[in-house]
Amino acid sequence: MSGGPEDRDDTPSYDRVVAQGTFDVLHPGHLHYLREAATLGREVHVIIARRENVTHKQPPVLSDEQRREMVDALAPVTEAHLGHLDDFFIPIERIGPDCILLGHDQHHDADGVRGALDARGLDCDVRRATGRERGFEDELLSTGRIVDRICEERC
Ligand SMILES: Cc1cc2nc3c(=O)[nH]c(=O)nc-3n(C[C@H](O)[C@H](O)[C@H](O)COP(=O)(O)O)c2cc1C
Numbered sequence: 059m060s061g062g063p064e065d066r067d068d069t070p071s072y073d074r075v076v077a078q079g080t081f082d083v084l085h086p087g088h089l090h091y092l093r094e095a096a097t098l099g100r101e102v103h104v105i106i107a108r109r110e111n112v113t114h115k116q117p118p119v120l121s122d123e124q125r126r127e128m129v130d131a132l133a134p135v136t137e138a139h140l141g142h143l144d145d146f147f148i149p150i151e152r153i154g155p156d157c158i159l160l161g162h163d164q165h166h167d168a169d170g171v172r173g174a175l176d177a178r179g180l181d182c183d184v185r186r187a188t189g190r191e192r193g194f195e196d197e198l199l200s201t202g203r204i205v206d207r208i209c210e211e212r213c
């Protein structure tokens with residue numbers, strides 16, 4: 059007999075996976091992303107975007123260090139690191155991942171990231187994560203939507 063659970067290889071294929079993002083007010087979409095990273099790698103390192111670099115949406119409410127501390131405490135995460143202000147590939151060089159997992163909705167282009175890694179002589183796969191769908195009608199899977207809800211109901 060074959061094909062049963064005992065035959066499945068659940069061993070992560072990578073040593074170190076890097077996830078990254080703003081991670082302002084945490085929600086289950088963030089957990090989905092970081093759990094997926096943990097299925098891929100033995101270690102999950104998370105780079106926390108610096109407030110100054112979050113330019114494509116409202117800046118985070120919480121400080122860089124508070125966001126780092128909260129993500130660092132999550133079960134799937136080996137270590138959370140503050141991002142670099144100017145050069146996104148300095149933390150990557152320090153961490154030395156063999157996979158970068160881009161978020162399902164992140165604007166970063168996978169081929170562009172691969173090109174930047176090649177240019178610095180870094181041997182690392184780039185993959186795209188899946189998104190978490192709402193499990194029930196009122197589930198809020200976006201920091202922006204949580205902040206909007208707070209403003210609507212409490213301000
Ligand atoms: C490979 C990679 C490395 C990154 N490193 C940093 C970094 O060192 N510092 C930083 O401020 N942002 C860094 N970013 C960007 C943010 O993590 C993030 O994509 C963006 O600025 C915040 O938006 P988001 O949470 O909507 O993705 C990196 C992004 C990628 C793809």
Ligand SMILES: Nc1ncnc2c1ncn2[C@@H]1O[C@H](COP(=O)(O)OP(=O)(O)OP(=O)(O)O)[C@@H](O)[C@H]1O
Pocket residue numbers: 078079080081082086087088090091115160161162163164187188189190191199200201202203
């Ligand atoms: N629903 C979700 N399913 C899977 N991954 C998610 C989900 N929401 C966020 N992520 C991932 O978590 C990481 C950090 O996301 P980010 O902090 O930008 O959260 P966000 O809630 O989408 O923010 P905002 O609502 O302000 O745009 C990104 O890689 C993003 O793709």
